[in-house]
Amino acid sequence: MEEARRGFVSWTEERLRLRAIREFLTHKTVPVHRYSFVYYFGGITLFLFIVQVITGILLLLYYRPSADAAYESVQFIMSKVRFGWLIRSIHSWSANLMVGWVFVHMFSTFFYRAYRQPRELTWVSGALMFFLTLAFAFTGYLLPWNKLAFFATKVGTEIAGDVPLVGKYILLLLRGGEDITEATLSRFFGIHVAILPALATAILGIHLALVQVHGMSRPISVRAEREIPFYPDFLLRDLAVWILVLALLATLATLYPWPLGEKADPLAPAPPGIRPEWYFLFMFQTLKLLPSRVLLLEGEEIGILAFLLGGLVLLLVPFLDVWAHREQANRWVTAVGVLAVVYLVVMTVLGLALPAT
Amino acid sequence: MAEKQDGLAFQWNHISATGQVRSESKDGGTPMDSVERRITRRSFLDYLLGASLLGLAGIVLYPLTRYLIPPKVTEVTGGSVIAAKVGELAPNSGKIFPFGGKPALLINTPDGQLRAFTAVCTHLACTVQYRPDLAHIWCACHDGHYDLRGQVISGPPPRPLEEYHVTVKGDNIVVSRKA
Numbered sequence: 001m002e003e004a005r006r007g008f009v010s011w012t013e014e015r016l017r018l019r020a021i022r023e024f025l026t027h028k029t030v031p032v033h034r035y036s037f038v039y040y041f042g043g044i045t046l047f048l049f050i051v052q053v054i055t056g057i058l059l060l061l062y063y064r065p066s067a068d069a070a071y072e073s074v075q076f077i078m079s080k081v082r083f084g085w086l087i088r089s090i091h092s093w094s095a096n097l098m099v100g101w102v103f104v105h106m107f108s109t110f111f112y113r114a115y116r117q118p119r120e121l122t123w124v125s126g127a128l129m130f131f132l133t134l135a136f137a138f139t140g141y142l143l144p145w146n147k148l149a150f151f152a153t154k155v156g157t158e159i160a161g162d163v164p165l166v167g168k169y170i171l172l173l174l175r176g177g178e179d180i181t182e183a184t185l186s187r188f189f190g191i192h193v194a195i196l197p198a199l200a201t202a203i204l205g206i207h208l209a210l211v212q213v214h215g216m217s218r219p220i221s222v223r224a225e226r227e228i229p230f231y232p233d234f235l236l237r238d239l240a241v242w243i244l245v246l247a248l249l250a251t252l253a254t255l256y257p258w259p260l261g262e263k264a265d266p267l268a269p270a271p272p273g274i275r276p277e278w279y280f281l282f283m284f285q286t287l288k289l290l291p292s293r294v295l296l297l298e299g300e301e302i303g304i305l306a307f308l309l310g311g312l313v314l315l316l317v318p319f320l321d322v323w324a325h326r327e328q329a330n331r332w333v334t335a336v337g338v339l340a341v342v343y344l345v346v347m348t349v350l351g352l353a354l355p356a357t
Numbered sequence: 358m359a360e361k362q363d364g365l366a367f368q369w370n371h372i373s374a375t376g377q378v379r380s381e382s383k384d385g386g387t388p389m390d391s392v393e394r395r396i397t398r399r400s401f402l403d404y405l406l407g408a409s410l411l412g413l414a415g416i417v418l419y420p421l422t423r424y425l426i427p428p429k430v431t432e433v434t435g436g437s438v439i440a441a442k443v444g445e446l447a448p449n450s451g452k453i454f455p456f457g458g459k460p461a462l463l464i465n466t467p468d469g470q471l472r473a474f475t476a477v478c479t480h481l482a483c484t485v486q487y488r489p490d491l492a493h494i495w496c497a498c499h500d501g502h503y504d505l506r507g508q509v510i511s512g513p514p515p516r517p518l519e520e521y522h523v524t525v526k527g528d529n530i531v532v533s534r535k536a
Contacts, residue, residue, distance in 0.1 A: 058424060080428045083420035243413065 025231035028215045031224035038112065039216050039234070040241050041105040047242040048098035049204070051249065052136075055091040056193065063143070065189035067182035070145035071263040078260055089253035095137060097249070099279045102133045103344075110317065110337050113324040114217035120318035122214065125207040127315045132200050134279065139192040141277060145185060150264035152276050153188075154180050159287065162300045163308070180266065220329045281351035282344050283307060430458065437533035440473060443525060451487025451494075456532060460484045461521065463532065466505050467492050473521040473532040474507045480514040494518065 013019060030039055062081055064073040077084035106126065109115060115123035142153045157180070161171030176183030218224055228234055276284050283303075290299035297305075313320065323330035440454045440463045451464040453476055460476040464487045474494070476484045483498035493510065494503040501512035508517045522533045 058421070061425070062427075082423040082426070082428065084424060086420055087424055246417075 028230040029227040030234040038108040043238040051094045089258045092258035112219035115318035116324035122210040139188040146261035282347035285347040285351040440532040474518040479516040
């Protein structure tokens with residue numbers, strides 16, 4: 001028996017080189033200090049992503065991406081398929097929590113300067129995944145083909161169409177034509193279930209490999225009390241947190257099943273009070289507050305250029321904050337971060353509180 | 358695993374805390390006493406953890422497996438459908454029509470009688486058709502032949518085709534399930 005076991009171990013070891021993987025995993029340690037809780041944030045985001053992949057594949061079994069059948073198929077999932085309401089509600093809730101946690105994870109790594117040398121590319125890959133997350137959210141929102149999603153997509157793609165010079169082409173590319181039609185639904189479906197997952201898998205792979213190679217960053221001037229191995233010690237703690245998040249998801253999905261709304265009607269007028277999902281509200285509100293003309297450009301164009309610039313700055317944070325590489329926490333960098341958070345929160349709250357017109 | 362833990366072994370009913378499972382009994386004790394096992398706090402927690410994880414796996418996998426089984430699509434049963442208009446079907450011809458979500462076959466025999474059958478072959482569920490040249494029902498998949506009563510003439514089908522009730526109501530040929 002013992003001999004057979006040893007034989008099996010050496011057979012697999014010779015072929016799979018599991019020891020190398022285990023060594024790679026044990027190589028990483030996690031510092032313990034009073035801000036250690038932030039090390040769970042990335043893991044939580046990862047868990048929500050895994051939940052999205054699993055529930056997304058399950059939804060694919062019944063979802064049909066056509067203007068005639070999309071709404072009905074989601075209705076079928078919600079009402080006829082056993083536990084379909086649970087799977088779809090978890091997918092929607094997990095999507096929203098994931099967008100939220102991506103923000104939390106991003107700002108915590110920002111304020112603790114986790115992007116400083118040698119982790120610049122970990123940040124860049126993370127920023128790219130932030131954009132991918134928003135793209136996932138934007139394309140997935142249309143798929144149930146309900147009224148709110150239809151008009152949110154109409155407005156959203158219209159905004160993309162205001163990008164100077166290439167806007168018109170982006171709009172055509174996204175919509176698959178001049179208007180939001182079944183062609184748009186087809187495209188969004190393909191982007192949501194094939195293109196974005198492929199990109200996300202590749203970038204997430206790089207991101208996680210880099211985190212594993214470099215280990216967790218220790219905030220500037222914080223001294224670690226001790227270090228614990230990532231595998232298995234920290235991984236087990238991660239898993240315990242994941243179980244809590246799963247419990248939260250199940251509770252939210254059960255108590256507040258995600259509504260489906262009314263079926264989209266391309267000829268119906270936009271319903272009053274239309275606004276995008278909460279994570280796009282800050283852009284929506286900004287564009288609403290801008291005057292219609294600023295200097296030579298339209299207000300919309302100014303807003304979009306500002307957001308594009310903001311995205312670029314976000315991507316290049318590790319290269320702009322030159323102080324962090326000298327282990328200095330520059331207060332102006334912190335101030336910019338705080339300003340960004342305040343701006344996001346205020347604009348989102350305004351978007352929620354002000355009556356939509 | 359349970360050996361040499363924090364030394365917090367405790368007694369569990371009659372099982373004394375002296376070591377591993379032992380088969381020999383000490384000075385003629387009861388059979389219960391003969392099984393001696395050490396349950397440490399650590400191994401007890403391991404059991405609890407294992408049981409909780411098993412429970413969690415069940416809670417997650419139960420809805421998943423139920424979700425995978427497609428729900429029954431409600432079939433239009435017991436009802437009747439209008440299969441064709443009177444005069445639509447010439448003698449020695451047939452027509453496939455939907456009946457309860459499945460194909461059914463209405464035939465007008467060479468001597469002008471209307472009959473209806475399920476069009477699902479009893480062999481491997483292909484859709485059968487009426488062959489005017491043979492004047493009977495034929496399944497193309499594996500060359501199964503049925504007569505004008507749905508009985509198997511030749512080929513692999515194991516059972517006759519189920520026959521439906523045909524009535525003419527005004528202008529319509531109405532097909533319903535036989536009671």
